[in-house]
Amino acid sequence: MILLLSIHQDWQEEARREVLRVFGPDKTPDSDGITRLKLMGMIINETLRLYSPVFAGFMRDVDKETRLGKFDLPVGVQFHIPIMAIHHDPDIWGQDVHLFKPDRFSEGVAKATNNNPSAFMPFGMGPHTCAGFNFATNEAKITIAMILQRFTFSLSPGYVHSPFPVLAVRPEKGVQVIINSL
Secondary structure (H helix, E strand, O other): OHHHHHHOHHHHHHHHHHHHHHHOOOOOOOHHHHHOOHHHHHHHHHHHHHOOOOOOOEEEEOOOOEEEOOEEEOOOOEEEEOHHHHHOOHHHHOOOOOOOOHHHHOOOHHHHOOOOHHHOOEOEOHHHOOOOHHHHHHHHHHHHHHHHHHEEEEEOOOOOOOEEEOOOEEEOOOOOEEEEEO
């Protein structure tokens, strides 16, 4: 998220305005305010869409005969759900699929996914949703809110873009940013 907000200064500024409107320059973020950070939620969702924490996807076993679109899946079949491919599918997200556009989530996940909310699954979906999803999202909101209250940041000219899949997608060479006090 820091990477994308460093690149997209306009979104960083909008997020800062939202944080200052909700918390002011000094108030520590609390649970009431965190729920009011709608723009921050959109930025988090778009970040998770572009750089999903689970890189490769996940496997599912068919335990009863199932129809999936035009395919009949027999019991015992194992299939792979490629999250990154789904999160970058122009049929779902539009031709601007590779652009950072948090406003695509302004009317919720269903509208952002062309009425296919199951296409957004950075932490899995349904009964297989990661138990840490809400914790991670709230932790990100609190951390970014506290940073935006005090600092501006921009990408260092020495930054080399190199997403690297380990257990989760990480920047192989780190994210170098230039931080300035407000």
